[in-house]
Amino acid sequence: MSKFLKVTAAALVLGSPALAEEKFGLGRPALPEEVAAWNKDVLPDGRGIPEGRGDVFTGEEVFAEQCAVCHGDFAEGVDNWPVLAGGFDTLGDKDPVKTVGSYWPHLSTVWDYVNRSMPFGAAQTLSPDDVYAITAYILYSNDLVDDDFELSHENFADFEMYNKDGFIIDDRAETEYTIWSGEPCMENCKDEVKITMRASVVDVTPEEADEGADGAMQGHSEGTVEVAATEQAAEPEAEVVETAAVAVDPELAAAGEKVFRKCKSCHQIGEGAKNRSGPQLNGVMGRTFGAVEDFKYSKVFNAAAEEGRVWDDESMSAFLAKPKGYLKGTKMGFGGLKKEDDIAAVIAYLRSASE
Amino acid sequence: MDDALKAPSRRAFLKGSAAAVAGSVAAGAAVAAEPDPLITELQDWASSLGEGVDETPYGLPIKYEDDVVRRNVPWLTADPISSINFTPIHALDGTITPQGCAFERHHSGAIELSKPDYRLMINGLVDQELVFTYADLERFPRENHVYFCECAANTGMEWAGAQLNGVQFTHGMIHNMEYTGVSLRTLLNEAGLGAAGDLKDKWVYVEGADASSNGRSIPMEKALDDVLVAFKANGEALRKEHGYPVRLVVPGWEGNMWVKWLRRIEVTDMAVESREETSKYTDVLADGIARKWTWVMDAKSVITSPSPQSPITHGPGPMVISGLAWSGHGQITRVDVSKDGGMTWETARLGRQGDTKALTRFYLDTEWDGQEMLLQARAMDETGYVQPTKAQLREVRGENSIYHNNCIQTWHVKTNGEAENVEVS
Numbered sequence: 001m002s003k004f005l006k007v008t009a010a011a012l013v014l015g016s017p018a019l020a021e022e023k024f025g026l027g028r029p030a031l032p033e034e035v036a037a038w039n040k041d042v043l044p045d046g047r048g049i050p051e052g053r054g055d056v057f058t059g060e061e062v063f064a065e066q067c068a069v070c071h072g073d074f075a076e077g078v079d080n081w082p083v084l085a086g087g088f089d090t091l092g093d094k095d096p097v098k099t100v101g102s103y104w105p106h107l108s109t110v111w112d113y114v115n116r117s118m119p120f121g122a123a124q125t126l127s128p129d130d131v132y133a134i135t136a137y138i139l140y141s142n143d144l145v146d147d148d149f150e151l152s153h154e155n156f157a158d159f160e161m162y163n164k165d166g167f168i169i170d171d172r173a174e175t176e177y178t179i180w181s182g183e184p185c186m187e188n189c190k191d192e193v194k195i196t197m198r199a200s201v202v203d204v205t206p207e208e209a210d211e212g213a214d215g216a217m218q219g220h221s222e223g224t225v226e227v228a229a230t231e232q233a234a235e236p237e238a239e240v241v242e243t244a245a246v247a248v249d250p251e252l253a254a255a256g257e258k259v260f261r262k263c264k265s266c267h268q269i270g271e272g273a274k275n276r277s278g279p280q281l282n283g284v285m286g287r288t289f290g291a292v293e294d295f296k297y298s299k300v301f302n303a304a305a306e307e308g309r310v311w312d313d314e315s316m317s318a319f320l321a322k323p324k325g326y327l328k329g330t331k332m333g334f335g336g337l338k339k340e341d342d343i344a345a346v347i348a349y350l351r352s353a354s355e
Numbered sequence: 356m357d358d359a360l361k362a363p364s365r366r367a368f369l370k371g372s373a374a375a376v377a378g379s380v381a382a383g384a385a386v387a388a389e390p391d392p393l394i395t396e397l398q399d400w401a402s403s404l405g406e407g408v409d410e411t412p413y414g415l416p417i418k419y420e421d422d423v424v425r426r427n428v429p430w431l432t433a434d435p436i437s438s439i440n441f442t443p444i445h446a447l448d449g450t451i452t453p454q455g456c457a458f459e460r461h462h463s464g465a466i467e468l469s470k471p472d473y474r475l476m477i478n479g480l481v482d483q484e485l486v487f488t489y490a491d492l493e494r495f496p497r498e499n500h501v502y503f504c505e506c507a508a509n510t511g512m513e514w515a516g517a518q519l520n521g522v523q524f525t526h527g528m529i530h531n532m533e534y535t536g537v538s539l540r541t542l543l544n545e546a547g548l549g550a551a552g553d554l555k556d557k558w559v560y561v562e563g564a565d566a567s568s569n570g571r572s573i574p575m576e577k578a579l580d581d582v583l584v585a586f587k588a589n590g591e592a593l594r595k596e597h598g599y600p601v602r603l604v605v606p607g608w609e610g611n612m613w614v615k616w617l618r619r620i621e622v623t624d625m626a627v628e629s630r631e632e633t634s635k636y637t638d639v640l641a642d643g644i645a646r647k648w649t650w651v652m653d654a655k656s657v658i659t660s661p662s663p664q665s666p667i668t669h670g671p672g673p674m675v676i677s678g679l680a681w682s683g684h685g686q687i688t689r690v691d692v693s694k695d696g697g698m699t700w701e702t703a704r705l706g707r708q709g710d711t712k713a714l715t716r717f718y719l720d721t722e723w724d725g726q727e728m729l730l731q732a733r734a735m736d737e738t739g740y741v742q743p744t745k746a747q748l749r750e751v752r753g754e755n756s757i758y759h760n761n762c763i764q765t766w767h768v769k770t771n772g773e774a775e776n777v778e779v780s
Contacts, residue, residue, distance in 0.1 A: 026491045030476055030484040037618050039478055041570060044628045055513070080433035092643030096755055098634065103645075106628050115629040116568040120437070123463065123566040167637065170649040175751055180614060184691065186700045192780075193696030193729060195767060199520040199663075199776035206428055206524070255717050268436075277434050313689040 042112040046157030049111060055135025056140040062130050063137045066119045069262065069334045075100075076142040079277075079331075085141040092173035093168065101142025105167055107159045113136050121264040248352045256349025259342045262334070269353040278332060282354045285347065286310050304345035315348070319345050362675035415455070420745035423447075425456055428524060431512070436464045437567070439506065442526030444679065445664040450531050451501070454588055457530035457712040459596040460506055460610065462567030468616050470600045475542075475584075478558065479621035482547025484549075489600055492586060495537040495545075500583065500606070501713040503681045505529040505652050507636055507758035513745075514760055522662040525764065525776060529681070531714035536585030536606050539578050542620065551622050554579070560627045561603050562616035571612045572626035573605065573717045577650075579605045581712075584617065595673070607683030607712040608650040609758070611636050641753025654742050655715070655761035656680035656690050669774030671725035673780040676703075680715045682736035687715040689735040696719075696729030696765060696779040697744070703732070729779055745778065 025281055043046040054062075064073060070081035077083035087097025092337070096102075114129045117123050136151040144162065149158070199205065260269075266278035273280035279292035290297040290305035297305070304327065310317065319326045320343045322336045336342050400546075417424065427440035439460040442452055459465065470489040478484040506528035512518045519525050543559070553556045559578040562570035571597035575583065584595060584602040591597045598615025605612045611631055626632065638646040661667045666675065680687045688707045692701040701719065709715030717732070734742045745762035767777040 023547075024495060026494055027477075027485040027487040030478060030486045034476065034486065035484055037477045038476055038562075039621065040568075041562070041621070041627050041629065043623070043625055045625070056548070080430075091639055091645070091755075092641065094754065096639055096643065099641070100634070104634050106633065109628055109630050112627075117463070117566065117630070120434075121461070121566070123568065132702045139487060161581065166643070167633075167645050167647045170651075172646075172649065172651075172653070176653075176743075177738070177740055179751075180741050180747065182741065184700070184733065184741045185734070186691070188698065190696075190698050190780075193698055195729075195777045196780050197516045197778035198767070199517040202516070203519050204428075204430065204518055205520040205663075206426060228432050229479045314446050 038042040040116055042108045042115070044106040044108045044210050046153075047109060049108070049153055049156055050128045051153045052128035052132050053154075054129050054131070054136050054148055054149050056136045056145065058129075058131075059133035059135070059137025059140070061128075062133050063350075064335055065262070067134065068128075070120060071165075073335065075138060084138055088142075088162065091163070099142065100138050101162055103146055103160055103163050103166070105164045107135070107139075107161055108158065110138060111156070119261075122261040123299065151310065165338060197304070239333070248348050250352070251346040252345050253352035255341075256345035256347070257353070258345050259337065260349050260353075262337075265344070266332075266334075269350065281350055285316065285351050287311055288314075298325045298327075298329050298331045320346060362631040366427065373401075373487070400452045409524050411536045420446075423456060424525060425458060428512075428519065428728045430768070437462050437463055439528060441506070441523045442530050442660050443523050443664075444529070445522045445662050446526050447659070448677065448716070450679070450709075450716050451589060452530035452532060452714075454532065454591070454594045454597060457594075458506070458528050458596065460528070461565075461596070462569050463565050465596040466565045466616060467595060468564055468573065468600065471530075472618075473600050473618075475544040475601065475617060476619045477542060477622075478619065479623055480548075480551040480690075481543070481622050482550050485546050486590065487542070488581045489586070492584065492601065493536055495541050497535055498538055498583065498704060499533060499535050500530065500581075501533045501710045502604055502606045503529055503531040503652075503712065503714045504604070504613055505655075505681070505683075507611060507652070509650075510655075510762070510764075511757045513762070513776075514754060514756055515750075517765075517778045520776050521664040522657055522659050522764075523664060525678075526657045526659075528610070529679075529714075531681075532588040533590065534583055534585040535587035535590075536583040536601075536604065537585055539582040539620070542584060543622070545576065546622075548622065551575075551624075556624065558623045559619060560623050560629075561612075561614045562619040562621070563598075563614045564616040569614055569631060570627060570629045571614060571632055572623070573612060575604070575622075577608070591733075605650075607685075608634060609652055636758060638752065638758055641755065649759055650726070651680075652683035653685065653759065654680070654682035654687065654734045654736040654740050656687075656732040656742060657764045658692070658730050658766060661730070661768055661772070661774050662766050662773045663776055665777040666774055667723065668770065669772075671723050674721060674723045676719040676721060676730065678703075678732050679715055679718055680709070680732070680734040682734065683712060684740065685737040687734055688737050690715075690717040691733045691735075692717075692719045693731040693733070694728045696762070697731055700733065702756075709730075725770060727770060728766075728773075729777070730766045730768055731763050733763055 040048070070078055071084050072078050074087070075084035083097065084100045087099045087102035090097045104110060111131055114134050115126065119125070132151045136145065136149055137150070139145045140147060140149060147257060266276055267281050268274055268276060271283040273282050275292060275295045279295040287310065288305055289309045290301035291313065320337050323330055323332045323334055337346065423443045423446040425440040425442065427435065427438060432438040440458055442458040443456055446535050473489040475487040475492065476485070509528035510525055513525055543689050548554060552573045557575040558572045559575060560570055562568060584601060585604045588597065593602055598617065601617050602615045603613050632647065638649055640646065656678055658676060659665065660677050676692055679734050680690045687705070690703045690705065692703045693700045703717040703719040706718060708714035742761060743762055748760065748762050765777050765779050766774045768774045
């Protein structure tokens with residue numbers, strides 16, 4: 001670590017006169033329970049990991065429930081979501097595939113990240129055993145362990161990742177700074193200059209830039225804002241009509257809210273709900289398929305919309321049980337709800353949350 | 356230069372600018388043929404009344420500036436909740452970035468954390484583990500500093516080649532604000548570092564309160580140097596999207612370390628090697644080996660105008676070429692500008708001497724002859740470092756990097772004033 005110790009001023013600080021500064025007596029001692037609640041990071045040598053265990057078999061189930069909607073059943077990644085498996089020996093290729101298996105140097109990082117930051121939209125809801133199981137399954141999906149592998153606090157620190165030796169500490173001071181310094185060339189620096197590449201050929205610049213600048217050149221239009229406001233105002237009315245027709249069991253809806261956590265990484269519902277990876281779901285029950293403005297639906301959804309198909313208990317139950325089976329070609333990556341009770345609860349929640 | 360290439364842009368605003376160029380050329384030496392009605396006719400605003408005070412208790416820019424906003428590049432990320440957008444640097448001048456258009460990067464969305472609900476914990480290898488409220492923080496001695504915050508991925512999409520046609524998108528993952536806060540050194544001293552023993556191999560792990568639990572390990576030397584626990588930016592409270600009520604400021608180092616909604620500071624005896632400092636924010640070299648702990652943002656500059664979103668809208672004659680320069684190693688000492696793709700350079704004027712680890716504005720007050728230009732800027736900092744070309748970077752690092760692309764940028768300005776992002780030999 002000596003490379004950043006060369007700054008003498010800072011080295012003086014480390015020499016500790018600054019640490020003799022007076023204290024202000026502010027703040028209060030942290031209680032052990034408080035430190036335990038927040039101090040959850042796990043160090044590369046395994047310090048900080050709670051006791052527990054989970055095997056590949058369990059991990060496959062938990063992964064399918066909690067992770068597969070974004071990362072795919074086999075950790076292959078849905079759409080732009082991270083790929084977690086494969087990519088071995090591609091790091092030196094053009095466009096390397098950096099996965100947990102091919103790139104991550106420490107197992108602690110996997111456990112720690114799953115434990116503290118996942119699932120997306122429901123972080124810190126997994127039990128330690130579930131985190132062990134998911135981690136074991138991710139290792140299995142990378143062919144780093146066999147299918148009978150169990151990960152626990154006992155064998156955790158011994159596990160070595162594939163790319164553990166794949167990192168060096170920042171060496172720019174030696175490899176770059178010494179070369180790129182001194183008085184630069186000011187005249188006759190090259191014989192000729194040719195354009196070798198143009199951004200317009202790739203053409204990936206967002207279109208909104210055009211619209212915005214258009215507005216500036218052609219004069220401001222206030223119409224857009226008003227139209228958007230009207231559309232939003234119209235939405236709740238339709239919901240009232242729908243919810244009035246079906247009485248919702250509050251207990252069932254409350255159970256549904258819990259199940260809905262699985263949906264939350266892609267769908268919003270309730271006041272101010274917006275489209276995300278999936279459309280917002282306000283008033284979805286009783287509405288035609290594919291009816292949310294400004295959401296880009298899959299072809300199969302657009303076809304269903306044209307047929308005028310409507311979301312009712314029957315269609316929603318079938319869809320939630322097996323999305324890709326019910327509407328082949330849907331972009332929704334979720335594998336489906338296995339329990340009928342969960343499906344009924346979510347439907348009740350969809351009704352209640354739209355109120 | 357290849358003039359035979361077809362005009363690439365169907366952008367309306369560029370057509371507009373081209374027309375403006377034609378108009379001013381026709382007008383020649385600016386002799387008005389007829390009286391200007393904006394002067395000779397009574398205008399409504401010169402006769403009737405405007406808005407009273409309090410019409411807007413907290414003001415936004417006037418509607419004519421409503422295109423000066425953050426924008427994102429939807430194909431970059433899977434979801435806008437864990438994503439990034441870009442500061443409209445093509446339309447700003449000076450150095451301070453207004454908070455309302457300063458780029459955002461969230462890993463689990465921008466949360467709403469109130470001051471009464473805010474707690475900051477210091478734990479680990481300290482003499483006394485402590486909890487502070489927001490009010491506690493305001494009772495420590497405060498400092499003011501201007502610093503740039505640049506995402507390590509700024510210009511990252513340009514490694515493989517010229518991709519995005521706008522300086523907002525190529526260089527807009529940056530902002531520059533005046534922060535008010537308490538030095539991290541003061542807070543660590545309050546908890547006491549005696550328990551940490553020899554500080555040379557110690558670390559500080561910092562963590563946010565949002566669902567991403569974003570955390571980074573900072574070597575103790577930096578933690579005791581210039582890191583700030585900030586609660587105000589540009590004089591007012593931090594915005595929600597920038598970590599209200601408290602964020603970390605890590606001057607000169609990559610933006611990911613500037614943890615927002617800061618809730619915990621842990622003194623450790625090793626780096627945590629969290630997800631954001633292993634699988635992300637590491638740099639794969641050509642041989643597949645990756646650099647880690649590449650924290651400092653090296654010197655970099657870019658011309659913000661003219662640029663693809665800010666074309667030349669006048670004819671030949673006096674013009675200002677303007678841009679930004681910055682270095683995570685200290686002050687910017689010099690910026691050179693080239694109009695011919697790097698064959699010859701002239702030294703630009705600095706708007707004023709830059710602060711350390713803050714944006715510096717530069718200007719080249721010059722004459723445009725109406726001909727094509729290949730505009731480049733090249734920054735130098737107080738260490739003597741000279742901003743490299745993309746070819747130089749690739750020679751050392753290969754083409755598989757994402758982060759820390761501080762190469763010299765080229766804009767191809769055409770005879771009609773339009774500019775395009777290009778790569779040159």
